[in-house]
Amino acid sequence: xxxxxxxxxxxxxxxGQEVTLRCKPISGHxxxxxxxxxxxxxxxxxxxxxxxxxxxxxxxxxxxxxxxMPNASFSTLKIQPSEPRDSAVYFCASSLRGTTDTQYxxxxxxxxxx
Amino acid sequence: AQSxxxxxxxxxLSEAASLELGCNYSYGGTVxxxxxxxxxxxxxxxxxxxxxxxxxxxxxxxxxAEFIKxxxxxxxxxxxxxxSDTAEYFCAVNTPKGSARQLTFGxxxxxxxxx
Numbered sequence: 001x002x003x004x005x006x007x008x009x010x011x012x013x014x015x016g017q018e019v020t021l022r023c024k025p026i027s028g029h030x031x032x033x034x035x036x037x038x039x040x041x042x043x044x045x046x047x048x049x050x051x052x053x054x055x056x057x058x059x060x061x062x063x064x065x066x067x068x069m070p071n072a073s074f075s076t077l078k079i080q081p082s083e084p085r086d087s088a089v090y091f092c093a094s095s096l097r098g099t100t101d102t103q104y105x106x107x108x109x110x111x112x113x114x
Numbered sequence: 115a116q117s118x119x120x121x122x123x124x125x126x127l128s129e130a131a132s133l134e135l136g137c138n139y140s141y142g143g144t145v146x147x148x149x150x151x152x153x154x155x156x157x158x159x160x161x162x163x164x165x166x167x168x169x170x171x172x173x174x175x176x177x178x179a180e181f182i183k184x185x186x187x188x189x190x191x192x193x194x195x196x197x198s199d200t201a202e203y204f205c206a207v208n209t210p211k212g213s214a215r216q217l218t219f220g221x222x223x224x225x226x227x228x229x
Contacts, residue, residue: 004157033217043204043219055214091157099215100146100165100208105158 004106006092012112018080021109024073025094033093033103034067034077043091049075050098082113118207120220127195128228135190135223137179137205146208147188148217149179153201161203164188175199197229 005024013019025032033048047057052069060067064083069075079086089110093103117140127133139145149161162173169181179190188205205220 042221045216045218056211056216093158099217102148102160102163103217104160105150107157 004092004094004104006090006106006109008109009107010110010112012114013082014114015083016081017113018078019082019086019111019113021077021090021092021111023075023077023092023106025075025092026104027073029094029096029104030072031095031098031101031103032069032075033095034075035091035093035105037089037091037108038087046077048099079111082111084113087111087113118205118218118220120203120205120223122223123221124224124226126226126228129197130194131227133190133192133195133199133225135203135205135225137188137190137220139186139188139205139207139209139218141207141209142186143210146215147179147181148206148208149173149177149188149190150204150206150219151201152204152222158204161190195225195227197227199225200227201225 007022030051034046035043037043046059047067049069067077089108091108092106095101095103119138121136147164150158151161152158161177162171164171164181172178177192181188202222202224204222206217208215208217
């Protein structure tokens with residue numbers, strides 16, 4: 001299996017622009033997680049899905065952030081409008097059996113908002 | 115809220131030295147424990163995990179960790195580090211959140227191994 005796939009790997013945008021990050025989980029994994037990694041706050045869980053349904057979005061920082069999972073093999077994390085403080089590495093992870101199971105991480109998207 | 119503490123932010127060792135990275139957590143109930151590693155420019159990879167049973171867990175690349183429930187600790191060890199072990203190491207604890215569980219990560223420890 002190719003593992004968790006994320007795109008783009010790097011994104012540089014200007015403040016106010018819309019940013020869309022993409023993730024393809026490992027085939028057969030029913031759980032998908034979005035994390036954000038910053039120097040100040042470390043790794044934070046933003047949201048996770050089970051069978052394409054958002055289960056816990058309490059980590060989403062504010063309304064500018066939204067995430068969708070239209071099918072079992074694709075998820076997006078959108079930031080609109082983006083701000084410089086959103087600059088971070090965003091990781092997607094998937095797991096087979098849920099929040100008690102091992103999570104497999106993608107390579108991350110490094111987002112820079114100027 | 116549950117917390118995971120990694121007190122060593124940056125550890126520098128010479129090759130062949132022994133390694134121990136500390137991890138403490140604040141939840142008193144049943145936990146699942148993980149150590150992940152992030153090599154430079156790469157994604158997080160699982161080193162080892164503890165769910166139940168023998169509290170001494172062996173992982174990949176010669177790493178092991180010991181779960182000490184009374185100390186709320188899950189320290190990572192390796193008897194002899196190599197230059198290729200240079201990476202950032204994250205402890206993570208799976209604790210209840212509502213009806214589900216959530217993985218909470220420590221702040222990470224950057225390990226630099228000098229050749």
